Amino acid sequence: MSTPTSAAPGTVRRLSYPMFAVIVVVYLAIIQLGGLALEHLSGEDDFFTTRGVVFGMILPLGAALAFTYGVITYLGWLRPVLHDDRPTRPWVWVVPIVFVVAIAAGIDYGALAEKGWVYVLVLLVATQFVGWGEEGIFRGIGVTVLRAHGLTEGRVALWSSVVFGAVHLTNAIGHGLSALPQAIIVSLAGYFFYLIRRVSRGNALNSVIHGLFDFALLSGVAILPDQTFYPGTLLPILLYPVLAIILLVKRRAIEPVGATQ
Template identity: 85%
Template structure:
């Protein structure tokens, strides 16, 4: 239960920072919605490069995957017209990753942790194919 609450705090905090403040600032500076989605996601991934301190070079692919997740969270924010749904889902996503990998007593791999990671390539393909649909119709 404590892990669920903690990951919700992370979800709400990161979404408030990157899809709340970040998106608002980028829009105010006149970026198109496509660029807002892209740059808020790239910055989100870049911030996670600080994980290089504890995890070494494995922080690089993590930053790329986090950027893809950030784009997904941006789309949820855009469709839901707020920051609630993406914040909750972000926390639940973190919970699913951590509950299957970081807290195992015997520290053995858990197959259920692989599923959220496999979502990333699928998400990348969908975002690449549908990237132009993010701009509002003229």
Template identity: 75%
Template sequence: MGPANRRVREGAVGESIICGYVLPMNTSDPALSAPRAGRRLSYPMFALVVIVYLAIIQLGGLLMKSLTGAEDMLSTRSVFYGMIIPLGAALVFTYGVIAYLGWLRPVLHDDHPTRSWVRIVPIVFVVAIIFGINYSALADKGLLYVLVLLIATQFVGWGEEGVFRGIGVLVLRDHGLTEGRVALWSSIVFGAVHLTNGITHGVSAVPQAIMVSLAGYFFYLTRRVSRGNAINSVLHGLFDFTLISGTMIMADPTFYPGTLLPILLYPVLAIVLVIKRRSIEPATLATS
């Protein structure tokens, strides 16, 4: 066997093609060296999971409101019945599906790293959360209300990240999409499902869906740079907590300047990521 043929054969065994790049096989990385364990999920079945998840939240919320008469989030009772119960049920459903598929580890641990500068994404989120929370409004509500709202928004974060950055990302990867397409389509689906808010919010749900798609991309990058689904889930919940504290919990709503910080987060991160878009993947990918 000549040297050229020997190199070809060695390359066939010792290298792996990931997202169009030829990489050295790393046997310590399960995502790159071996097929992932667990069941597989088709696109129609993933769509069914998303529909059931949304149905539990929307129909459960409507049921709780009809039974309790809670039409807003101004009291601990209304948050508990209108958010905790339906969102908690949706969260149990999500992780029940994950457990059934045998995907708990790949959902909670991501084996596709990014360059370290991408940490700016969760850092900017943390800054926006810290300075965007309406602390005075929360203080007026009392400790019990704050704790219940915090739990409810964490249910949102862990549930939606489990469905879209957990199950959704893995489904797209299983179907052979490159990471760029995984990021794109998981974010588009995430935004599109929020169009269901049009049932109660009308056409205002359209710009909201666009913003949510952007947020989905930021949470996807947070998942990858943190190598798991925990940081993005916690930040997602805290981000919603921040928005609610500044816009929805006051009986006589007035403009809260801190609300601008979460809004400014989108264009700031979008500009950074457009400039640095070609240096998100690890250097071994980018230079191949």
């Protein structure tokens, strides 16, 4: 297996598919088992309070984020994870632009105003932990390991997105068969985040947008007791079919001219 691109020879370790799977499982275990343990210790089982967000999100997600970048540093993959040397055509910037517009329009500003600035700041940090952690694992380590195994960029996009969606099937433990359509939607989101990584030439913008996307969704559904449905929450969801149609039409114009797909 070749070493990851964008790194100097001799400075990186190799990673097999089974070991990548182990890393993903450990990452999920830190979040799920750590979250359950902290919920038991704290007595907090929702995100209605700052304390609930700290124990339910900040602590387990922070530990998972530290694990993710600890693994990346150990592998010597900081450069290939944080920098992407596979550009796209400029029009692909439409993907992050649409995300930013949908996020800005989809945030429930009224609900956040009721919570106060400390709560909002803590929730913002927590959701950034989600974004940087998941993007570090799936678009960072995942994309790098697939490229190191010699897959074409089309297959890198496909399999990194499929794995991202598949791990969300673990939600079936608490949500039953409803986890299946969620996994499919998450796979599609994974492809969008992959394109944001490519067009921005790094793993930062997709991480930030991922976190803000989750922040927008939570602001409209999960921060107030008996919270009524906020119509703006539909806007981040509607971007999926909009972007899917755009990318279906323009799918052959993503790679630069002459690039191997």
